[in-house]
Amino acid sequence: MRPVKSEPLRSDALRNRRRILEVAWDVLTEHPDASITSIARRAHVGQGTFYRHFPSREALILEVYRYEVQQVAESADRLLATRSPDRALREWLDRLSCYAMTKAGLAEAMRKATCARGSLAGVGHDSVRSAVETLLAANHEAGTVSRDIGADDLLLAIAGLWQIDPDGDWEARARRLLDLVVEGLLASAPRGPACETCGEPAAARAAGPDRGATGDEDHATNGR
Amino acid sequence: MRPVKSEPLRSDALRNRRRILEVAWDVLTEHPDASITSIARRAHVGQGTFYRHFPSREALILEVYRYEVQQVAESADRLLATRSPDRALREWLDRLSCYAMTKAGLAEAMRKATCARGSLAGVGHDSVRSAVETLLAANHEAGTVSRDIGADDLLLAIAGLWQIDPDGDWEARARRLLDLVVEGLLASAPRGPACETCGEPAAARAAGPDRGATGDEDHATNGR
DNA sequence: TTGCTAAGCGGACAGCAGTCCGCTAATTTC
DNA sequence: GAAATTAGCGGACTGCTGTCCGCTTAGCAA
Incomplete structure (x- = not known):
């Protein structure tokens, strides 16, 4: 939860977030219906991390674009x-x-x-x-x-x-x-x-x- | 697959199908987003049986109504x-x-x-x-x-x-x-x-x- | 009645979404 | 620099969808 950019993110959090977005962009342009799991895996983050940044699949995609x-x-x-x-x-x-x-x-x-x-x-x-x-x-x-x-x-x-x-x-x-x-x-x-x-x-x-x-x-x- | 009513169903198949529909009607009117699993369970049929009769959730619902x-x-x-x-x-x-x-x-x-x-x-x-x-x-x-x-x-x-x-x-x-x-x-x-x-x-x-x-x-x- | 055959069964299984929580380490305070 | 404080991590876990396949049994023929 709390995907809203409230307080400044911790450096590692920011890094993860960006990495997820990069990977997501790559993966999604090739396989529009790639699973969340696979994106998280390829970004080397746990499920938990992923969902903390993007509460849902749509949130991710809307953010990517x-x-x-x-x-x-x-x-x-x-x-x-x-x-x-x-x-x-x-x-x-x-x-x-x-x-x-x-x-x-x-x-x-x-x-x-x-x-x-x-x-x-x-x-x-x-x-x-x-x-x-x-x-x-x-x-x-x-x-x-x-x-x-x-x-x-x-x-x-x-x-x-x-x-x-x-x-x-x-x-x-x-x-x-x-x-x-x-x-x-x-x-x-x-x-x-x-x-x-x-x-x-x-x-x-x-x-x-x-x-x-x-x-x-x-x-x-x-x-x- | 093959939910299309082609050949007459075997008696047990017909029974199961009807039972699923009955249970589904009851369950769905109360909990519109009940899981397929729970419906199958309450109808006392396996997942396989369910999906043989209704290839998707929507197929079931459209059939129910x-x-x-x-x-x-x-x-x-x-x-x-x-x-x-x-x-x-x-x-x-x-x-x-x-x-x-x-x-x-x-x-x-x-x-x-x-x-x-x-x-x-x-x-x-x-x-x-x-x-x-x-x-x-x-x-x-x-x-x-x-x-x-x-x-x-x-x-x-x-x-x-x-x-x-x-x-x-x-x-x-x-x-x-x-x-x-x-x-x-x-x-x-x-x-x-x-x-x-x-x-x-x-x-x-x-x-x-x-x-x-x-x-x-x-x-x-x-x-x- | 008995035996044959395949239609149908149902549960094990794989893969996924989303949650939870004990642990790690970035940041702050001194 | 060391200690304290949390923000953030990540993977185990739950419950779901949909598939697969060995077993069961309905329906039929003799």
Whole structure:
């Protein structure tokens, strides 16, 4: 218990922690479902040591990918600065899913972490969650999404993402899912969804599924 | 392996199977996360026997609640007979979530079963899946939902349902989730939801520019 | 009834998650 | 530097999932 970084760790503890993370990174990128036991063994630490640092498998994985996840989370602000709130939201979701899918094991972790009921609000998700909150807030402000919809609701709606098999044609499935979710979000807009013909609040619709040039923004690749 | 009901079971096998199901029902209603071992023990069968009948925990649970799940699944037809396709879909989804929530342990099983990647297409889900297909087909026909959206997509979209804590205020959360999903579905409609201002349909935008009307179903998703 | 055969049994077993606790050694105090 | 104090260590242990395989016995044929 107590994985929270409270007081400064003792030197050997810090060394162990780092070693575990290194080994975990190596092992997990190759065998996403390697056992905790094997990781502990390869890091030359006892089970007890492992669990003191990472209370659960998901805690480990989220920590391993923390830096990179944070990158994605932080890109929300940049997206909001250069795009309309709805487009920003959609692109961010694309990035999130893309990242989760390509980083083998992470999707799994997200899934499990979300699966462990209640832990959604738990460890490491915080950065993602707050990113979602920021994006939603901007959309609330712009009137593109109903204020009735909170971060929890959105996270729940995209829960399906973590179930997609990263080895299959995840791109198409993820796109269809996000299309659907985003359509739903925009349809909830206080000003109502767009109408092409009379052009009323059509702006809301802008975030089309095609998303051609995502080019510029760095895709937060490769951490560490 | 081979839980598929192929040839008629030998009498003792049948007896064991029934006994396991009985015990499982009792135990699971009281302790939704009772261990397989304990169920096997209380049913006076060996582990091997248990696993021969039910290859996984989820298989057991889905079998335990099979009759009731089937009831829900079958209600789809009745709903379709008395309501518009979109209303039928929505009401059915409400029923499904309501049932899953109130039947402690089932939500859990659904979650796990869906969580175990790939097994979505697996055991027991068949009745639910085909109900979804029926409902979607009706909506495709009526033009209320884009043909691009298949049963898999919908099941993915409502994956969040199984994550909701049945002990919390699941009703509100489920409602918001389903509102969102259904809005998204209807927004994808080829004829689109009518525009209040000018009455024109918002048109085909939702389906996405690429891959226009592919026509038929069989999304040929999910390889492997 | 008796014997044959394979379907089915069940417990031993391997491997894992997660806990516990006596021991070790890093750090602090003098 | 030595003693005292704990933070931290690590492996034994519990209980679980899922597999395997030698034994039992249901079902059948004569």
